[in-house]
Amino acid sequence: MAAKSSRKSSSNATAGQESAKEIVKTLEHFDPPAPAKFGKDDEIRAYRDMLLIRRFEEKAGQLYGMGFIGGFCHLYIGQEAVVVGMQMAMKEGDQVITGYRDHGHMLATGMEARGVMAELTGRRSGYSKGKGGSMHMFSKEKKFFGGHGIVGAQVPIGTGLAFASQYNRTDAMSITYFGDGAANQGQVYESFNMASLWKLPVVYVIENNRYAMGTSVSRASAETDFSHRGLSFKIPGIQVDGMDVRAVKAAGDLAAKHCRSGEGPIILEMMTYRYRGHSMSDPAKYRSRDEVQKMRSESDPIEQVKKRLLGDHGMSEDDVKAIDKEVREIVADAADFAQNDPEPDPSELWTDVYADEIPQTAE
């Protein structure tokens, strides 16, 4: 492939020194920056935040099986390092938007486990009062703009968030997540074009978990290197080990520097993996059990951090177990809350249709 033969590597540069400008000028594939150097506190934060997502999703799967959660439920298990690493590279005011596999993104932005779980069970204390469900949740306070059920639709919207930041002359950036499946939607490229044309501060994070529902990347994509997908729009892209939270953090830092210095959008392709099916009702016959188990046993994002906590950082099994216990308690509390919170009042059927609506009682 022509693009690949002209690849230039910046691997001689040391971590964090890659110039954003250099990327824009050369428009070639770059090796990702070296993984970020994590201190003990960083590792603990990453471990805790990823574990919270893992345990939350396991519980959500369980509640789905028990009938407490209805409809579609797409679990994020396996991909935790992506949102946690990106969150560690963000600052106050940055905006986040994603598709329907969104529970992890919400927890990473600091949204309450109780509110998210109660939305999953369709109860009144859910983030959307029970009206949105798994795929449609928002938090204005945490700058989480959804939670979108139409594959790829979040990409122009995330680009518009960046437009608003630029218009208002803030230095916020928009972290716009989508999957390898959404990356084949036309509106993604309409967005790339405008974002690059207007130098909008948007980081396109493509979470490549290898399968768009049941279709593997190679069966759906002519160019399977998604970091190259922005080249015709002069958008640089890098491929990142999305199972290593430190690699994600380093890529996020680079992208933030790029965006905030007015250089426009950047693509981060996160090489990741989902352990569970596309949704709860997916028998996952398109891949082998061994493939899943191999990822779990060799590349698990949480185990990687745990190993370093026990090794490099000298934590004891009991110290780590204490974190596990704390996380389990948060999740157990959220699940308990979400099962006992009342359903929305029937009158809620008619509210929130219009921002200026005139309240009416049922006839």
Added chain:
Amino acid sequence: MPTEILMPALSPTMEEGTLAKWVKQVGDDVAAGDIIAEIETDKATMEVEAVDEGRLGKILVEAGSEGVKVNTPIALLLGEGEDEGDLEKAGSGSGGGGTKAADDADQKSSGKGSDSDGGGSAKPSRDEAVSDMSARRVPGEGKVHPEPKDVEGELAQEIPEGTEMVSITVREALRDAMAEELRRDDAVFVMGEEVAEYQGAYKITQGLLDEFGPRRVVDTPITEHGFAGLGVGAAFGGLRPIVEFMTFNFAMQAIDQIINSAAKTLYMAGGQMGCPIVFRGPNGAAARVAAQHSQDYAAWYSHVPGLKVVQPYTAADYKGLLKSAIRDPNPVIFLENEILYGQTFEIPKLDDWTVPIGKARIHRPGTDVTIVSFGIGMTYAVKAAEELAKEGIEAEVVDLRTIRPMDLDTVIRSVKKTNRCVTVEEGFPQCSVGGHIASEIMVRAFDYLDAPVLKVAGKDVPMPYAANLEKLALPSVKEVIDAVKAVTYRD
């Protein structure tokens, strides 16, 4: 106490399944994520993964069992420090969450419809039944948002007496409305194809770039789906976008963003955040541009809760309603008409002329028949009314101005006076705006009708190119006159 493993629901509709195979056996250690069993449903074979870790203590449902109900305990898992002796403690009616879920489901199904049953044992007289019809409808059916109650017509806002009137085209009215709102609020900006340097494909944005600069007046690439979505995101981010479509025919490329993202977000977010945005541009047939450039979308958008839909006729309404639309906290579809752009109307000379969204206007008072129309449909209605007056038929012409929320109170009030109604629009006849009005009149003013409501609409064909065929496809003044004569039983 051992953990009960329950028969899981693996899809939104699964109620029972076959326990095909146990992958783990009694005594086996189980880690979270291990497959413990296989389940067959009518759709697929699924693997059941363990959520908790422990040791499989007892199998309660043997492999091969069919029709196992969701939430039935199928096995017991022993946790840390538990042994076989603990098995006795489980399963004796403690139930756990699974049972509760099943109870909830039962409640849900038995509770269905309980609040929609009006009861009503005493049989009302026929008169009561008729006058009370709207109150007797299924709760919520036909209810729209927001519907200001205005039975007496008190909300009718009009021009203060003694106001100076000036002549202005619809094109100028639209430009002035945008310029005034751009001056008023820095969050307002205009984007679309050719809106800036070209001064607008139909010159609606003429002069705006000069006054407001490229930050506020933004030329986009030809990328309707993309810039409609980008506009939605900008609105989420606190701006007040005016998105111009060169014509609404091209907005079909963007309709997913308009409906799924703009219209539904406030509801899906439980009221936390909505989408204040105006999508505007010419709509419907121009002249000789054929099927793909000649569709009226009033009925399409008016179908969608969360949207407001405006389609004015006069320059005063164009200006006043566009200013209201820009200030509105909801997504507003603002349907213009190319043929009307050059037409001149009187408009009040006021510093801040606005017209409320959701209020119809009596364009011409009358007593014999009500003609309801909007947008360019009004041109047929008004001419027909003039012709009919010469024959002694006084038509009351109601200009809806807003299609959603629809001011049915004004329509019903007029029909109760005239007892007859004809609707006029250029859109297709099936599921049309007129069709909705007819059904509402039937429910709310059945006893006042002296004739069926008749609809005059575009013909049920794609718009043809040939001049004679195009004319035939559109409504005509004659069709309106004929319809009025039919409902007034004149020849």
